[in-house]
Amino acid sequence: MATESIRRIWLIVSKIPSGKVASYGQVADLAGLPGRARLTARALKVAPKELALPWYRVLRSSGEIAFAKGSDDAKRQAGLLQEENVVVLNNRVKLKSFGWEPSLEELMLLPF
DNA sequence: ACAGTGACAAGTC
DNA sequence: AGACTTGCCACTG
Numbered sequence: 001m002a003t004e005s006i007r008r009i010w011l012i013v014s015k016i017p018s019g020k021v022a023s024y025g026q027v028a029d030l031a032g033l034p035g036r037a038r039l040t041a042r043a044l045k046v047a048p049k050e051l052a053l054p055w056y057r058v059l060r061s062s063g064e065i066a067f068a069k070g071s072d073d074a075k076r077q078a079g080l081l082q083e084e085n086v087v088v089l090n091n092r093v094k095l096k097s098f099g100w101e102p103s104l105e106e107l108m109l110l111p112f
Numbered sequence: 113a114c115a116g117t118g119a120c121a122a123g124t125c
Numbered sequence: 126a127g128a129c130t131t132g133c134c135a136c137t138g
Contacts (some may be wrong), residue, residue: 003135024120035133037120042135044119058119066119073119 002046005033009043011111016057019084020100021093023061030102030110041066056080057100064092 002010008031016022022030024037033039044055056077060066067074069091078088086098 025122028120035121038118038133039120039135041119055119060119061121077119 002043005031005036005039006043006046008032009040010047010051010053013040013044013047013053013055013058014051015102015106016054016100018054019086019098021057021059021063021081021086021095021098022100023059023063023095024066025061026100027058030107037061059093059095062092063095063099 009027012027012030013022016027024040025035027040028034028036031040040058044053044058047053047055058066065074065077065088067077074091078091081088081093086093
């Protein structure tokens with residue numbers, strides 16, 4: 001069974017809007033877990049696929065896709081992002097253009 | 113108990 | 126642009 005922290009991370013990820021991306025650290029922060037970027041990575045790895053989380057909208061703080069460049073996982077992620085009109089060049093996304101900046105209302109809806 | 117290992121990040125050089 | 130270091134902590138052997 002997933003821990004409370006893991007479930008909070010899943011909740012945040014589910015709120016990243018289509019066409020936008022967030023970093024592992026940002027997701028952890030929003031989940032009330034500052035400094036826990038690696039837990040975000042773990043949470044995505046163990047997430048049951050029935051949740052259908054938009055895991056591919058989560059990138060490194062640099063905007064890079066976390067998977068090794070050229071790997072099947074990286075290619076799949078880039079493809080999913082481009083379907084949402086997010087531009088992926090050389091395994092990375094420009095956070096300046098596509099980074100998610102949650103509005104106040106969105107933050108208010110969070111359960112903490 | 114203990115050492116390694118992560119879908120990471122920020123700081124330093 | 127890289128390469129390293131430290132901090133994070135759940136999980137695994």
